[in-house]
Amino acid sequence: MKFTTFLKDGKPRLGVVDGNALIDLNEANPQVPSCLRAALEAGVDLHAAAEAALSNQQPRIPLAEVQFAPLVPEPGKTICLGLNYYDHASESGRDKPEYPWFFYRGKTSLMAHGQPGKLPRISERFDYEAELAVVIGKKVPRHTKRDTALDYVFGYSCFNDMSIRDYQKRTPQWTIGKNFDATGGLGPVLVTADELPAGASGLRIQCRINGEVVQDASTTDMIWSVAETIELLAECLTLEPGDVIAMGTPAGVGQSRKPQRWMKVGDSVEVEIERVGVLLNPIEAEEV
Structure with missing residues (x-):
């Protein structure tokens, strides 16, 4: 469905x-x-x-x-994982983290399929990150374990965790560089969990800029699976219906390329996940 x-x-x-x-x-x-x-x-x-x-x-x-809206309008929580693919951790110069690098996104950072990602006036280091998005369907009790964690997932979608790298690196906490307005693409569709492999594992995930493949991996390569991530979050907080978890990105991001590759005005950026869909966002300049 x-x-x-x-x-x-x-x-x-x-x-x-x-x-x-x-x-x-x-x-x-x-x-x-x-x-x-x-x-x-x-x-x-x-x-x-x-x-x-x-x-x-x-x-x-x-x-x-139709004009699409963000898949979950104003989610209670959008929780993101950093460095959740082995190859991305490596290209970022880090070993496998001992614990996920969690951060939040606010609602004004989200936008829909077809809506433009906004290149900030104050930075040109605008990067792409293709990610699997998890939508929680039922309240997750505290201390839920991984063997039942997937029972609470309603479905999966595509996410582009567009990042302003210079602001991200101004502080040990990544939040500010991940929360500029109109930088988190979510959608266009949600595929229910029963239509996909458990935990959406084994699905090809790509990012393309103007048709050129810049990221190409499998969700099997995630360090922490969806079930493990829910278990870890449930140790700390209550996940509620409509909450979104963005599961991190594979290697190939612009900041790690040589030369570095930043998104620019006029680019068309696609995130495709096998059996889930294609999220497309053009890049436009932030309004003066």
Whole structure:
């Protein structure tokens, strides 16, 4: 099953994807909240609601005609992992971390498929990071172990953790360089966990700039798997429906290339994950 979030009259709406079109789930069933996070928080059986909408003669909206929104509008938490691929840790000059390098992203940093990533006026060190995004479907009890952790995952999507490297390196904490407005692409669709291998393992992940492959790896190469990551987070905090975990990026980022390669105005940046989809964001200058 595939879900997406799109804009209608300027407000985010939850849709189920049917081929090259979508159905507005709230219109098909007004008892389904129009927001993915709200629907998950309410415990709605989205599989059943989607199956009912797909089997009925509900109006379809071509995907080519919709404006997408960030997949989870205003997630309660967006938790990101740094250095979670062996090759990326190596190219960054570091050994395998003993513990994940966790950091947060705020809601104003997120943008949708098709929306532009904003090259800041104050930096040209604008980098790309293709990542697997995990969407939590049910409240994760504290101290949940990895053998049951995947039971709480609703599905997976694509993420581009665009990073302003000079600001990231101004402090030992990476947060500031990861939270410029309109630098975190999320979407365009969520593929439910039952459609993919456990923990979305073994999927090819790529980043392309203007069609050129700049990152190419497998989610098998992650140091901490999705289940292990949830276990570690559950030691510390409560994961809630609609929370997002961005699972880190493989090697090939711009800052580690020789010469370094930074995203620039006019670039088209794609993140593709096998069996999940393609997230595309053009790069534009920040408005003066």
